[in-house]
Amino acid sequence: xxxxxxxxxxxxxxxxxxxxxxxxxxxxxxxxxxxxxxxxxxxxxxxxxxxxxxxxxxxxxxxxxxxxxxxxxxxxxxxxxxxxxxxxxxxxxxxxxxxxxxxxxxxxxxxxxxxxxxxxxxxxxxxxxxxxxxxxxxxxxxxxxxxxxxxxxxxxxxxxxxxxxxxxxxxxxxxxxxxxxxxxxxxxxxxxxxxxxxxxxxxxxxxxxxxxxxxxxxxxxxxxxxxxxxxxxxxxxxxxxxxxxxxxxxxxx
Numbered sequence: 001x002x003x004x005x006x007x008x009x010x011x012x013x014x015x016x017x018x019x020x021x022x023x024x025x026x027x028x029x030x031x032x033x034x035x036x037x038x039x040x041x042x043x044x045x046x047x048x049x050x051x052x053x054x055x056x057x058x059x060x061x062x063x064x065x066x067x068x069x070x071x072x073x074x075x076x077x078x079x080x081x082x083x084x085x086x087x088x089x090x091x092x093x094x095x096x097x098x099x100x101x102x103x104x105x106x107x108x109x110x111x112x113x114x115x116x117x118x119x120x121x122x123x124x125x126x127x128x129x130x131x132x133x134x135x136x137x138x139x140x141x142x143x144x145x146x147x148x149x150x151x152x153x154x155x156x157x158x159x160x161x162x163x164x165x166x167x168x169x170x171x172x173x174x175x176x177x178x179x180x181x182x183x184x185x186x187x188x189x190x191x192x193x194x195x196x197x198x199x200x201x202x203x204x205x206x207x208x209x210x211x212x213x214x215x216x217x218x219x220x221x222x223x224x225x226x227x228x229x230x231x232x233x234x235x236x237x238x239x240x241x242x243x244x245x246x247x248x249x250x251x252x253x
Contacts, residue, residue: 016079016109030075030117033178034068035124041187042128049188054218057130061122062213063186066206067178068121069114069150073157074174076110080161081170084251103158103248110154111147118146132217141226142216148233149209153177155240162247186210205232 038060046056083106122130134142157174164170181187183197184206190198201207208228215222 013105013108016105017112027072027113027117027120030068030072030113031120033071034064034121037067038064038121038125038128051189055129055131057125057128058132058217059214060187061125061130062210062217063181063184063206064121064125065118065146065213066149066181066186066209068117069146069153070174070177070180072114072117073110073150073153073177074171075113076106076154077157077161077164077170077173078167079109080106080158081164081167084162103244106158106161107151107154110157111150114150114154132219134217134219138216138219142213145209145213145226145229145233148230148237152233152237152240155237155244158244159240159247162244162251180204181206181210184210205229205236208232 038057041060042057046060049056049059051059080103083102156177160170160173164173184190184201184204186206190201190207193201208225209232211225212222212229215225
């Protein structure tokens with residue numbers, strides 16, 4: 001049974017990855033928004049924002065990486081919705097394959113597509129002057145946090161992909177997720193925000209994740225932020241997975 005699950009998931013992941021490679025415009029579109037934001041904030045607003053001795057591109061890159069992920073997972077929802085409407089799910093149900101493998105194929109494809117987008121955005125940041133003296137363990141920690149964040153958001157994306165009434169609705173859920181980093185420490189220090197906004201910014205998941213990645217890049221002690229970030233990511237992942245599987249069971253019942 002386990003062998004069948006992994007084999008089926010690998011085969012189905014290959015199928016969805018081929019769809020991505022045949023429509024690279026989805027990755028290009030995912031990258032354009034965060035790169036445009038990075039260019040605008042660094043070269044237009046960056047000079048007016050005091051980040052101390054840290055260059056602004058170094059300061060805001062963690063937030064841009066999270067926006068890249070939030071932009072990318074909307075296509076996961078879109079691809080899943082398209083498969084649901086095309087009838088391919090019903091066809092898979094009539095075949096002797098692991099049913100959950102269909103969902104995991106979309107999730108794994110999301111991880112690969114988002115990894116490509118993140119590498120491209122990071123490359124642009126390097127051209128814009130981003131530098132980090134972080135060692136291999138710190139980079140691995142950053143990669144792990146981004147992977148966990150992508151996995152959590154991807155399972156959120158599965159829910160509208162299964163339950164949305166239209167393709168527009170399947171993708172529109174990502175807009176609030178893209179906006180969330182703007183009310184965090186991603187672009188400006190939270191100390192500059194008015195009271196209620198600051199309280200929200202300092203107690204939402206993006207701020208702890210951004211602060212952790214920023215400290216890892218800067219070779220500073222991460223403190224408690226890393227545990228808060230991991231708790232948020234794992235908590236969101238577990239809740240989203242439970243609701244996504246419940247929605248899937250309703251669809252295939």
